[in-house]
Amino acid sequence: MAQVLGEERELRRVIGDGEAVADGEVEGLSEADLLALFRDMVLLRTYDERSVVYHRQGRIGTYAIFWNHEAMQAGSAYALGDDDWIFPSYRESAIGLLRGMPPETILSWWRGHPAGWWNPADYNVASICVPIATHVPHAAGLAWGKRLRGEDAVAIAYFGDGATSEGAFHEGANFAAVMQAPVILFCNNNGWAISTPVSAQTRAQTLADKAVGYGMPAARVDGGDVLAVYEATRDAVARARAGDGPTFIEAVTYRAAPHATADDPSVYIDPERVDEARADECVGRYERYLRRLGLLDDALAEQVRAEAADAMRAGIAAAEAEPPPDPGLVFAHALVDPPASFETDLAELRRILG
Ligand SMILES: Cc1ncc(C[n+]2csc(CCOP(=O)(O)OP(=O)(O)O)c2C)c(N)n1
Numbered sequence: 001m002a003q004v005l006g007e008e009r010e011l012r013r014v015i016g017d018g019e020a021v022a023d024g025e026v027e028g029l030s031e032a033d034l035l036a037l038f039r040d041m042v043l044l045r046t047y048d049e050r051s052v053v054y055h056r057q058g059r060i061g062t063y064a065i066f067w068n069h070e071a072m073q074a075g076s077a078y079a080l081g082d083d084d085w086i087f088p089s090y091r092e093s094a095i096g097l098l099r100g101m102p103p104e105t106i107l108s109w110w111r112g113h114p115a116g117w118w119n120p121a122d123y124n125v126a127s128i129c130v131p132i133a134t135h136v137p138h139a140a141g142l143a144w145g146k147r148l149r150g151e152d153a154v155a156i157a158y159f160g161d162g163a164t165s166e167g168a169f170h171e172g173a174n175f176a177a178v179m180q181a182p183v184i185l186f187c188n189n190n191g192w193a194i195s196t197p198v199s200a201q202t203r204a205q206t207l208a209d210k211a212v213g214y215g216m217p218a219a220r221v222d223g224g225d226v227l228a229v230y231e232a233t234r235d236a237v238a239r240a241r242a243g244d245g246p247t248f249i250e251a252v253t254y255r256a257a258p259h260a261t262a263d264d265p266s267v268y269i270d271p272e273r274v275d276e277a278r279a280d281e282c283v284g285r286y287e288r289y290l291r292r293l294g295l296l297d298d299a300l301a302e303q304v305r306a307e308a309a310d311a312m313r314a315g316i317a318a319a320e321a322e323p324p325p326d327p328g329l330v331f332a333h334a335l336v337d338p339p340a341s342f343e344t345d346l347a348e349l350r351r352i353l354g
């Protein structure tokens with residue numbers, strides 16, 4: 001049955017501002033859970049900030065920055081079980097860290113090195129999807145398949161605001177709803193698809209409204225509020241596991257960093273909105289919340305940051321210690337019956353690479 005969004009258009013929030021807006025809490029989250037969420041966010045933040053530096057040093061290639069997206073990624077991933085599947089886009093490239101994937105694997109991916117390929121079944125994390133929205137039908141299909149097999153795993157697909165204009169998004173959403181696939185469609189609405197603003201992307205009042213057309217429930221959350229994101233995802237996971245089908249979550253932020261290291265947003269973005277977003281960035285917002293609760297002090301915050309920095313130092317060292325890949329890999333899996341020219345092309349490539 002079709003859902004009408006109504007008051008659900010309001011953004012859900014849990015974290016207050018320490019002044020006029022009171023802090024809320026999420027039932028069922030222990031103190032250990034709250035600190036684990038902080039560790040996850042700091043790990044992602046550290047990965048992201050170090051990656052921009054590594055890019056500038058020429059140690060990784062073009063990189064899609066996710067600064068201030070950590071609450072959306074950590075909050076939603078924390079609501080999943082280990083058997084649940086994650087389908088990341090390039091914006092969630094490092095989300096595997098939260099499943100124990102070593103930083104060097106993801107850094108190698110951004111170095112264009114085969115050591116950055118992983119077997120999705122090892123982590124229940126699908127490969128990083130760069131074509132916009134093409135992983136939405138994959139996630140819906142995997143989730144449906146799990147259900148047909150009588151397993152209770154769910155899948156989550158991450159994508160951006162711009163992705164909701166792509167055919168693959170609509171096919172995946174419709175398929176998921178019709179089949180009642182246990183999938184969560186998690187949209188990070190950061191206001192921009194590179195230089196295209198949401199206002200030029202759709203006439204829908206909100207992106208969550210698109211779910212209504214598919215008869216799918218939707219929730220809108222403040223994407224900078226890790227606890228609101230967690231809660232909305234936990235509800236969606238429960239619904240999916242209970243056999244009640246997919247949910248669309250629209251998590252709203254404002255993109256506080258360039259689209260990627262190759263982008264210059266100064267020619268199109270609203271600098272005041274960026275300043276606002278940076279002043280209220282999600283890791284700091286959550287850190288202040290934990291301090292108000294008395295769960296975090298300087299020493300612990302410092303320790304968490306130092307651990308994340310150590311993990312990244314070890315990660316880039318391991319990635320750089322990988323021997324150069326065999327150029328033959330470029331051809332190896334391309335065709336079942338390779339043409340004769342492959343051999344001469346490969347010989348030429350080997351000669352150029354020295
Ligand atoms: C099918 C396809 N078309 C175009 C592109 C080029 N492209 C890369 S990122 C991007 C914008 C996507 O914006 P959005 O979905 O809002 O995600 P965000 O980058 O903001 O997380 C586009 C158009 C692509 N990667 N794939």
Ligand SMILES: [Mg+2]
Binds near residue numbers: 160162190192194
């Ligand atoms: Mg976007």
